[in-house]
Structures are given as C-alpha cells and as structure tokens.
Amino acid sequence: MYELRGLRKVFGDGSVAVDDISLTVGRGEHVAFIGPSGAGKTTLFRILNLTLRPTEGTLALDGREVAALSDAELRRARTRIGTIYQQQNLVGRLRVVHNVLAGNLGRWSTLTALSSLVRPHGAADAGRALARVGIPGKLYARTDELSGGQQQRVAIARVLVQDPDIILADEPVSSVDPSLAVTIVTLLRDLSHESRKTLLMNLHSVELALTYFPRIVGIRNGRVHFDLAPGKVSSELLAGLYAGHRDEEAQLERIQDGERLYGGACRPLAGFGQ
Amino acid sequence: MARDSTAAPADRSPASASKSAFPWIFTAAFAVSVALSLRAAQVDPRLLVESAALANVVKFVRGMFPPQLSREFLGLMLRPALETVQISVMGTAIAILIGVPLGLVATASLTWRGVLHERASRVGRWALGLVPYILSRAVLSVFRSIPEYVWAFMFVRAVGLGPFPGVLAIGVAYGGMLGKVYSEILDSVNPRPLETLQAAGASRLGVVLYGLVPQALPNVIAYTLYRWECAIRASAILGFVGAGGLGQQIELSMRMFQFDEVLTLLAILFVLVATVDFISARIRAWVA
Numbered sequence: 001m002y003e004l005r006g007l008r009k010v011f012g013d014g015s016v017a018v019d020d021i022s023l024t025v026g027r028g029e030h031v032a033f034i035g036p037s038g039a040g041k042t043t044l045f046r047i048l049n050l051t052l053r054p055t056e057g058t059l060a061l062d063g064r065e066v067a068a069l070s071d072a073e074l075r076r077a078r079t080r081i082g083t084i085y086q087q088q089n090l091v092g093r094l095r096v097v098h099n100v101l102a103g104n105l106g107r108w109s110t111l112t113a114l115s116s117l118v119r120p121h122g123a124a125d126a127g128r129a130l131a132r133v134g135i136p137g138k139l140y141a142r143t144d145e146l147s148g149g150q151q152q153r154v155a156i157a158r159v160l161v162q163d164p165d166i167i168l169a170d171e172p173v174s175s176v177d178p179s180l181a182v183t184i185v186t187l188l189r190d191l192s193h194e195s196r197k198t199l200l201m202n203l204h205s206v207e208l209a210l211t212y213f214p215r216i217v218g219i220r221n222g223r224v225h226f227d228l229a230p231g232k233v234s235s236e237l238l239a240g241l242y243a244g245h246r247d248e249e250a251q252l253e254r255i256q257d258g259e260r261l262y263g264g265a266c267r268p269l270a271g272f273g274q
Numbered sequence: 275m276a277r278d279s280t281a282a283p284a285d286r287s288p289a290s291a292s293k294s295a296f297p298w299i300f301t302a303a304f305a306v307s308v309a310l311s312l313r314a315a316q317v318d319p320r321l322l323v324e325s326a327a328l329a330n331v332v333k334f335v336r337g338m339f340p341p342q343l344s345r346e347f348l349g350l351m352l353r354p355a356l357e358t359v360q361i362s363v364m365g366t367a368i369a370i371l372i373g374v375p376l377g378l379v380a381t382a383s384l385t386w387r388g389v390l391h392e393r394a395s396r397v398g399r400w401a402l403g404l405v406p407y408i409l410s411r412a413v414l415s416v417f418r419s420i421p422e423y424v425w426a427f428m429f430v431r432a433v434g435l436g437p438f439p440g441v442l443a444i445g446v447a448y449g450g451m452l453g454k455v456y457s458e459i460l461d462s463v464n465p466r467p468l469e470t471l472q473a474a475g476a477s478r479l480g481v482v483l484y485g486l487v488p489q490a491l492p493n494v495i496a497y498t499l500y501r502w503e504c505a506i507r508a509s510a511i512l513g514f515v516g517a518g519g520l521g522q523q524i525e526l527s528m529r530m531f532q533f534d535e536v537l538t539l540l541a542i543l544f545v546l547v548a549t550v551d552f553i554s555a556r557i558r559a560w561v562a
Binding site for chain 1: 389392393466467469470471472473474475476477479480481483484485488489491492
C-alpha cells in the first residue's frame with residue numbers, strides 16, 4: 001500500500017523533521033508508531049496523508065509515485081486516506097452533522113456541498129456513523145458544545161463517512177483520559193479491521209501501542225529505530241528509543257514500577273519486571 | 275498520558291520566553307508624545323472656565339430647556355429622522371457591495387498564501403494572487419483613510435445637496451473599513467480545519483465552504499452590524515455639510531440659535547442610535 005524510500009523533510013527554518021525513513025506498509029496492516037516527541041512522527045504522517053511534500057526520497061501509494069500525480073489524481077488519492085488528528089480540527093460553530101458529512105467533500109460537487117449546508121445531504125449516513133462511534137443523538141448539536149472526547153468521536157465519524165482505504169491517526173488519544181483512550185484505540189482498530197482498512201497510528205503510550213498493534217515502528221531523530229512485532233520490543237530497545245527525553249523515560253519507569261494506567265485493558269509488557 | 279499536554283509546547287520558539295524591552299520603550303514614547311501634544315494641541319483647561327466661555331455655555335444650556343416638543347416640530351422632524359436611518363442602511367449596503375469583493379481579493383489565504391495554493395506556480399501566485407491582493411489593499415486603504423466627512427463634502431459638490439451624497443460617503447469610507455476587516459477576519463481563522471478538509475480530498479471551494487466561511491461568518495456579520503451602528507452616527511454628522519438627515523436639521527437649528535430644537539434633535543438621535551445598538555446586539559448574540 002505505502003512504499004517509503006529514503007524520505008527526508010527539512011523545513012524552511014532548516015530543522016530536519018524527518019531524516020531518512022524507508023518502510024513498506026501492506027494493505028490492511030495495523031501499525032503503531034512510537035517515539036519521543038519531536039522525533040518526526042507527526043511530520044511523517046503529514047507526508048503520508050499527502051499534505052506535506054518530502055524534501056527528498058519517494059513516497060509511493062499502491063505503486064504510484066505521489067510526486068508525479070496531477071492535481072485531480074492527488075485529490076482522488078487523498079479521498080482514500082482518512083486522517084484523525086491530535087486536536088479535533090473540526091469547525092466548532094458548525095453542527096455535528098455538517099462536520100461529519102464533510103467526509104463526503106472529496107466526492108461531492110460544489111453544488112451538493114453548498115446545498116447540504118442548508119439541508120443535510122445524507123443525514124442518515126451521518127447518524128449511522130455517530131451511532132457506530134457511540135454518540136447517537138448528537139447529530140444536530142453544535143460541535144463546540146461537545147466534550148473533547150465526543151469531538152474526537154465526531155472526527156472518527158467523519159472518517160467513517162469518508163470511508164477511506166487508509167486511516168492515519170496522529171496521537172488520537174493524547175487529549176483524553178485513559179479509559180476513553182482505550183475505547184478510542186479499540187474502536188479505531190475494530191472499525192478498520194471490519195472493513196479491512198489499513199490503520200497507522202501515532203501513539204504516545206507504549207502500553208497502548210504494544211497491546212493493540214501487531215507491528216511497532218520506533219521513530220527517533222527522524223529515523224526508524226526499530227520495526228518489530230510487539231513481542232520483540234524489549235525494554236532495552238524502548239530505553240534507547242526514549243533516551244534523553246525525560247517525560248517519556250518517566251513513562252517507562254512507571255511501567256517498570258508495575259503501575260497500570262489502563263488497568264486490565266493493556267497486557268503487562270514483556271521484559272518489564274512484574 | 276496527562277504529561278503529553280505539558281510536553282508539547284516545550285519545543286516552541288525560545289524567543290517568546292525572553293523578556294522584551296518593547297513595553298518600556300513603548301510606554302516612554304507614549305509619555306513623551308502626550309507631553310509634546312499637550313502643547314501643540316493648545317490644551318488649556320482655563321479657557322473652559324473663563325467668564326466669557328462660561329456665559330456662552332450657560333446661554334446654550336439655558337436655551338435648550340424646555341426642549342421643543344410641539345407637535346408641529348416633531349411632525350416635521352419625522353422625515354429627517356427616517357432619512358438618517360435610510361442613509362445609514364443604504365450607506366452600509368453600498369459599503370458591503372464595495373467591501374465584500376475587495377475584501378475577498380485582499381485576503382491572503384484566498385489569493386496567494388496557505389493551503390488553497392499548494393500547487394500554484396510561482397508566476398501564477400504573483401500575477402493572479404499577489405498583484406490583485408496588493409492593489410485591492412491599496413484601494414481599501416485610500417477609501418478608509420479619507421474621512422467620510424471629506425467624502426461627503428466631495429460628493430455634495432458632485433451630485434448636489436441631499437441624502438445621496440451622504441449615502442455615497444458612508445458607502446465608500448465604510449466599504450474601505452469593511453473590506454479591510456473582512457480580509458483580516460478571513461485570514462485569522464484557524465487553518466487546521468482547512469488542512470484537515472484538504473487532506474480528505476476536498477476541493478478548494480469545499481475547503482472554503484466547510485472550513486473558512488463557517489469560522490468567519492459570525493464575525494463578519496457582527497462587524498458589519500457594528501459599522502451600521504457607526505453609520506447612524508456618521509449620517510448625523512454628514513448632515514452638517516448638507517448631506518440630509520437629522521444632522522442638517524441640527525445644523526440649521528444651531529445656526530438659528532434654536533437650542534430647544536437642538537436638544538430635541540439630539541434626543542431623537544440618541545433614541546435612534548440606542549435602537550440600532552439594541553437590534554444589532556440581538557442579531558450578534560443570535561449568530562455568535
């Protein structure tokens with residue numbers, strides 16, 4: 001599905017966000033990306049959802065190089081990728097139904113898009129999507145009146161309406177409490193499993209990543225530090241991944257001390273003293 | 275997980291943390307300019323309490339009471355009062371007609387910068403974006419930097435006395451202000467929802483309709499209503515140069531030393547302004 005060869009992204013101010021990343025992701029795969037903040041995970045995801053162009057290297061989607069796509073092809077490719085962000089990125093003043101139906105903008109004509117703002121076009125679909133993410137009945141609420149967790153569900157409902165082949169979730173649970181975090185991660189996993197979507201998720205929590213994903217990619221300083229099954233991710237590897245990043249090291253120590261932030265929802269990690 | 279929120283802002287630019295000397299320099303410059311202006315503007319409170327001045331004030335205030343409330347006078351003033359409202363409504367309408375197109379072109383995110391122009395060529399950006407952008411900013415700037423009073427003076431010369439020059443003056447001067455502020459509102463919306471829509475494959479128009487417009491519209495409406503409030507006041511002033519409405523009546527009564535009529539006219543103006551304030555506050559609360 002995705003083929004990355006030597007990706008590098010240097011921003012205008014000269015900072016190197018992504019240094020050299022090569023990896024392949026197959027159709028229907030579920031992959032978690034972990035690593036310290038500032039490692040380049042978010043930049044990588046913005047390259048993967050085709051909104052940021054790499055400075056060097058190539059990105060191929062289903063064998064077609066993204067840099068060679070025409071405007072129309074680029075738009076079509078984007079409709080196949082659904083992104084869920086750390087912040088919800090919804091328009092707070094719009095009603096939930098419009099934010100959810102915005103998932104259709106890739107296939108709607110301008111006229112349909114405009115008329116839907118007056119009279120929602122396919123409100124039933126939006127209602128079904130909301131029911132699947134567990135907040136039925138919020139269809140006509142104003143989006144900024146919902147809680148952070150509910151807004152994150154609206155963002156997921158929008159991606160369901162978009163019905164992409166790939167779901168990219170960039171730290172989707174970093175602003176919600178632990179129990180909701182587990183709910184949202186499992187929801188995304190199950191939804192993409194049902195419809196055989198590829199799921200790529202950036203996660204701050206090592207426990208969530210290692211519990212719910214069959215493939216773990218560790219990113220450090222814009223490079224792939226490791227790319228392994230969760231069983232092979234040792235405490236030494238993790239210590240190396242987060243070395244020098246105090247907050248994340250504290251997370252490892254907490255796990256080491258046997259503290260279970262997610263209760264029984266995450267299995268004990270291999271290689272950590274219990 | 276809770277640590278995340280504290281970790282994220284740490285990699286922001288360090289410059290914001292360093293203490294700036296700007297507030298001090300600004301305060302000092304402000305104090306000096308006030309001190310200099312005090313002399314240059316010939317501010318002299320003693321003039322207010324000089325006996326001749328006081329006598330004039332007393333005469334003026336005495337003359338106001340009792341206000342002129344005869345049925346005949348009030349009946350005569352109905353038309354100018356209505357005219358003032360009509361000048362403000364038509365003036366604001368023309369200001370919107372001028373402000374919307376120029377304001378849209380003067381919006382950087384619509385003409386040359388940001389997510390809508392990711393694939394524009396360098397030449398395209400300059401010729402179709404930046405050049406019209408700068409031109410419309412310049413036009414808006416000229417429109418609003420000339421006071422409506424001066425515009426009215428010129429339009430009275432051009433189209434003669436009456437409400438029409440007042441309408442034109444408000445339309446042009448406020449069109450310049452509306453366009454400038456519209457462009458600022460549109461450029462200050464949160465760009466993240468726009469990027470999100472674009473990432474999902476929305477067309478440019480789709481991004482504008484579902485990201486830009488809903489974020490900006492309440493502020494655009496609120497500011498337009500605020501300008502309408504100002505237009506009511508302005509249309510009274512414009513009457514002084516012969517552009518109709520209550521202002522012209524105030525000026526006439528002043529010149530005839532009919533201060534009782536002046537007080538009545540000011541009261542009518544006050545009621546008009548208060549009513550418009552009330553209506554616009556209600557609408558703004560509704561769209562917010």
